[in-house]
Amino acid sequence: MRNLSRHRTAAVITSLITLLSACSKETTETQIAPSSASISVAASSSVAAKIMHPSWDADQNGVNDCENDGSCDHNVDYSQPRPDxxxxxxxxxxxxxxxxxxxxxxxxxxxxxxxxxxxxxxxxxxxxxxxxxxxxxxxxxxxxxxxxxxxxxxxxxxxxxxxxxxxxxxxxxxxxxxx
Known part of the structure; x- marks a missing residue:
């Protein structure tokens, strides 16, 4: 009975690890790392992603207009002026x-x-x-x-x-x- 309980516990832990790693791959954040260097890299890259040229903000509220409706194209460099x-x-x-x-x-x-x-x-x-x-x-x-x-x-x-x-x-x- 103890072997069965250990087997279920191991299966649950394995499932949780798989789920956590899948969730972390979906986010743009780096996985939890033992050093604080990787955390600062993740923080600085998220700050860089927020820099936006004013031409992308038609209503002048400080938010890229495409973020309001989810239509942002991640291949576009929003720090550059909007093409005319x-x-x-x-x-x-x-x-x-x-x-x-x-x-x-x-x-x-x-x-x-x-x-x-x-x-x-x-x-x-x-x-x-x-x-x-x-x-x-x-x-x-x-x-x-x-x-x-x-x-x-x-x-x-x-x-x-x-x-x-x-x-x-x-x-x-x-x-x-x-x-």
Whole structure:
């Protein structure tokens, strides 16, 4: 009977050790070590992980915005500035020749100015910017003039007048080249 009790105790201890080692592998902390050197390494690496560039904190509360919803990508270095999506679009086409940027003013208070840069790609590409947002539009067939379309924006130039649709469900804006 004592052997059976010892066998169960050994099995329980083995299970606990397995469970504890599995839990410690899931955390980013180092396993308990006999020296305090490994503990200080774990503490300093967790402090380094908390350093964040202000551009990742849109609501300025000191917490990376992705930590609020659990969407953080652990391959991203959050100590560096957030990449500018408009600059990334222009960088993609940097090897191609371009015309522009051209600024257009519209007869609308909601969306007064747009910037357009045309790239010599096949089909032609237009990067249309409004504020901090940008859309990549591809050249589309047009009976006359120059037309570019994308999922949420379009640009159609015809006889010096430009018609821009920006965002889903918005009406067409009539714009002209800014002087």
């Amino acid at each position: 999506p408009v600059a990334a679009l222009h960088q993609r086409f940097a090897a191609n020749s371009k015309r522009g940027p051209f600024v257009f003013t519209c007869a609308s208070d909601a969306a007064p100015t747009f910037t357009a840069t045309f790239y010599a790609t096949e089909p032609g590409t237009l990067i249309l910017e409004h504020g901090q947002n940008a859309a990549e539009l591809l050249q589309a067939p047009a009976a006359s003039g120059s037309k570019y379309e994308g999922p949420d924006a379009s640009f159609w130039e015809h006889q010096g007048e430009v018609r821009i649709r920006w965002g889903t469900g918005l009406t067409e804006l009539i714009c002209k080249t800014a002087d």
